[in-house]
Amino acid sequence: MSTAPVIGTLDDDDVVPPPSRRRRRREQRRAEASSSHYRGRGWTVAGYVGMALVVLLVAVPLFWILITSLKQRQDIYVRPAQWLPDPMTGENYGDVTTRIPLLAYFRNSFIITAVTSAVKIVLGVLSAYALALLRFPGRRVLFLVVIAALMVPNQITVISNYALVAQLGWRNTYQGIIIPLAGVAFGTFLMRNQFLGLPGEIIEAARLDGAGPMKLLWRVVMPMSWPTLVAFSLITVVNEWNEYLWPFLMSDDERTAPLPVGLTLLQNNEGVTNWGPVMAGTVLAxxxxxxxxxxxQRQMIKGLTAGAVKS
Amino acid sequence: MSISATPTAGGSRPPGPPPPVGPAPRRSSGTWWEWTLAALLLLPNLVLLVVFTYRPLVDNIRLSFTDWNISSPIANGVGLVNYTEWLTREDTRTVLRNTVVFTVATVGVSMALGLGLAMLLDQRLKGRNLVRSVVFAPFVISGAAIGVAFQFVFDPSFGLIRDLAARVGVQVPDFYQQSGWALFMVTVTYIWKNLGYSFVIYLAALQGRRADLDEAAEIDGASAWTRFRKVLMPQLRPTTFFLSITVLLSSVQVFDIINVMTRGGPVGNGTTTLVYQVYQETFVNQRAGYGATVATVMFLILLTVTVVQVRFMDRGHQA
Known part of the structure; x- marks a missing residue:
C-alpha cells in the first residue's frame, strides 16, 4: 500500500497517481483476504446480527422522522403511533415553506458553504504548497503556527471575535459569517503531507525543465494530488454546511441565517406543539x-477520517 | 465538529528530519523571489489565523479579568473577581459534573461500541461496506438537524422511544423535564451521531493489523480474553490514543445539540456544559467577562487533559 502518512479507511488508496482499476481491485481483494480471516460460524452469525442491529439503530430514527413529516397533524398526536402514515400527505412540506423563509435559508447555506469552502480550499492548497515545496526561512515555525490553531476550540474565540465583527458592523452580513471561518489549519496539514509524499524526482525534473513555481503547482503537483484534494474539499463542504455556533451568533433572521440556524428558529416557533412541519424542515435540511x-461516500469517509496517522 | 479530525502527536511534531523529497539540499535557503512568493501564498491564511484564532485566544484571557457586558464600549478591570466567583458559585459544580458525565459517557460508549462493532465486522460478510456507510451517515448530518429530530424521538408523549417502550409495556421517564434523563437524552443523541467515526477508524485499524500474531497466540492456547487484552489492544493502541483525543475534543465542544434540544435546561442547568455556559453567560446574561473566565478555565482543562493523554501514551509506549 501507499506510504502516505495519512490513512483513510479500509479501501484506502492514497497511491499517487491513482492506481488502475485492476490494481485497485487486486489490492482490495488482498486487503480483504488478509483482514477477514475466518473465525468460525459463531463469529459470522454474530457479525450478521450486529450488522442488522446497528442498521436498525441508525435507520429507525430516520424512518420515524420521515414518516412523521408525511403525516397529517392529528395523526402525529395519537397513541400508539402510526408506523405508516394514513393518509400520506405532503402538506407539512408546503406548510414549512410558508411558516419560515426556507428558501432563503437554503440560499444562505449555499452561499456561505460555497464561498467559505472555495476560499478555504484555495488558501489551504497555496499555504500547503509554500510549506511543502518552497524554500524560505522560518518554514517550520510557520507550519507550527498553522497547525497549533487546531488546538484552539472555536468556542473560546467566539467572544472576542463577536466583539470585533460587531464593531465592524458585520453582524447579519455574509462576510461577517465567512471571513472569521476562512482560516484553514487542518486542510493545510492534509495537503502539505500529500505534497511531501510526492516523488521528488518528478518535481526536480520539472524544475530543471524550467517550470516556474506556479506552473509546477498547477501542472505537476496538483494533477498528482486530486484524491487528497477531493477529500479535503469534502471535509470542508460538510463542515461548513453544518457549521452552527458562529452563524447562530452572527445572524438574527433570514437575511443571512443558514439552514441549521433557520431550523432552530422554526423549532422556537412551533416547538413540540406542531411536529409535522418541524420534521419536514429537518428532513429537508x-x-x-x-x-x-x-x-x-468513499471519498467522504476517507476525508472525514483522514488524520488518523499510521504507525 | 470543527476539529473533528485532528492530527495526532505524530502530525503536530515539527517535521522531523528534512523530508526526503521536494527541496534539493544544496538550495536549502531558496532565492529572494521564492521567499516573496512563499510570503504571498502564506500570508492570507496566516493573517486569518492570527486575527481570528490567536488574537481572540489572548484577548479572551484579558476579558476574563473584566466586567465587560459584550455590547458596551467600556470594560472595567476587576482583577480575579470572576475567577473567585467561578470557584464559589454553586452552579460551577453542576456544570463541571454535566461536562464530565457527558464527555466520559460519549467518549467511552462511542469508542467501546465502535470497537465492538468493528471487531464483529472484521470478517468476510456480505453487505459489510453498505453497513459501514449506513453507520457513518449520521456523522455528516448537521448536529442541529439531528438535535431537532431526536427531540421528537425522545418526546415523552408521542415520541419514538415512548412508542417502542409502550409496546413492550415499559414506561419512559420524562426526558424533557428530569435533569438526569435530559442529560441522558443529549448523550444518546450525540453518540448516535458520532458512533460511525470511531467505528470506521477502528475497522481500518483492525484491517491493517497483523492477524498472524493473534493466530500464534491462539495456537499457544491463550484465551479469547487474553488475546484481546495482550495481543489486539496493544496493536490498536495508536488508534485508541488518536480517537481518545479527537473524540474527547469534539465532544467537550458540543453546542448545537444542547442548544437545540434543551438550551442547557431543564431546571436551569440540567444539561449545561462548560461550552454552553460560556454561551449563556456571554450572550444571554450579557456577562462576557464571566463567560470569558469560563472559556479560559475550559481551555486550561482541555490543554491539561490533552497533555496528560500524550504523557500517558508516551509512558505506555516505553513500557
Whole structure:
C-alpha cells in the first residue's frame, strides 16, 4: 500500500497517481483476504446480527422522522403511533415553506458553504504548497503556527471575535459569517503531507525543465494530488454546511441565517406543539448532505477520517 | 465538529528530519523571489489565523479579568473577581459534573461500541461496506438537524422511544423535564451521531493489523480474553490514543445539540456544559467577562487533559 502518512479507511488508496482499476481491485481483494480471516460460524452469525442491529439503530430514527413529516397533524398526536402514515400527505412540506423563509435559508447555506469552502480550499492548497515545496526561512515555525490553531476550540474565540465583527458592523452580513471561518489549519496539514509524499524526482525534473513555481503547482503537483484534494474539499463542504455556533451568533433572521440556524428558529416557533412541519424542515435540511454522501461516500469517509496517522 | 479530525502527536511534531523529497539540499535557503512568493501564498491564511484564532485566544484571557457586558464600549478591570466567583458559585459544580458525565459517557460508549462493532465486522460478510456507510451517515448530518429530530424521538408523549417502550409495556421517564434523563437524552443523541467515526477508524485499524500474531497466540492456547487484552489492544493502541483525543475534543465542544434540544435546561442547568455556559453567560446574561473566565478555565482543562493523554501514551509506549 501507499506510504502516505495519512490513512483513510479500509479501501484506502492514497497511491499517487491513482492506481488502475485492476490494481485497485487486486489490492482490495488482498486487503480483504488478509483482514477477514475466518473465525468460525459463531463469529459470522454474530457479525450478521450486529450488522442488522446497528442498521436498525441508525435507520429507525430516520424512518420515524420521515414518516412523521408525511403525516397529517392529528395523526402525529395519537397513541400508539402510526408506523405508516394514513393518509400520506405532503402538506407539512408546503406548510414549512410558508411558516419560515426556507428558501432563503437554503440560499444562505449555499452561499456561505460555497464561498467559505472555495476560499478555504484555495488558501489551504497555496499555504500547503509554500510549506511543502518552497524554500524560505522560518518554514517550520510557520507550519507550527498553522497547525497549533487546531488546538484552539472555536468556542473560546467566539467572544472576542463577536466583539470585533460587531464593531465592524458585520453582524447579519455574509462576510461577517465567512471571513472569521476562512482560516484553514487542518486542510493545510492534509495537503502539505500529500505534497511531501510526492516523488521528488518528478518535481526536480520539472524544475530543471524550467517550470516556474506556479506552473509546477498547477501542472505537476496538483494533477498528482486530486484524491487528497477531493477529500479535503469534502471535509470542508460538510463542515461548513453544518457549521452552527458562529452563524447562530452572527445572524438574527433570514437575511443571512443558514439552514441549521433557520431550523432552530422554526423549532422556537412551533416547538413540540406542531411536529409535522418541524420534521419536514429537518428532513429537508438533512437531505442535501445525505444525497452528497450517497454519491461520494468513499471519498467522504476517507476525508472525514483522514488524520488518523499510521504507525 | 470543527476539529473533528485532528492530527495526532505524530502530525503536530515539527517535521522531523528534512523530508526526503521536494527541496534539493544544496538550495536549502531558496532565492529572494521564492521567499516573496512563499510570503504571498502564506500570508492570507496566516493573517486569518492570527486575527481570528490567536488574537481572540489572548484577548479572551484579558476579558476574563473584566466586567465587560459584550455590547458596551467600556470594560472595567476587576482583577480575579470572576475567577473567585467561578470557584464559589454553586452552579460551577453542576456544570463541571454535566461536562464530565457527558464527555466520559460519549467518549467511552462511542469508542467501546465502535470497537465492538468493528471487531464483529472484521470478517468476510456480505453487505459489510453498505453497513459501514449506513453507520457513518449520521456523522455528516448537521448536529442541529439531528438535535431537532431526536427531540421528537425522545418526546415523552408521542415520541419514538415512548412508542417502542409502550409496546413492550415499559414506561419512559420524562426526558424533557428530569435533569438526569435530559442529560441522558443529549448523550444518546450525540453518540448516535458520532458512533460511525470511531467505528470506521477502528475497522481500518483492525484491517491493517497483523492477524498472524493473534493466530500464534491462539495456537499457544491463550484465551479469547487474553488475546484481546495482550495481543489486539496493544496493536490498536495508536488508534485508541488518536480517537481518545479527537473524540474527547469534539465532544467537550458540543453546542448545537444542547442548544437545540434543551438550551442547557431543564431546571436551569440540567444539561449545561462548560461550552454552553460560556454561551449563556456571554450572550444571554450579557456577562462576557464571566463567560470569558469560563472559556479560559475550559481551555486550561482541555490543554491539561490533552497533555496528560500524550504523557500517558508516551509512558505506555516505553513500557
Amino acid at each position: 438533512m437531505l442535501p448532505i445525505l444525497v452528497l454522501f450517497l454519491f461520494l
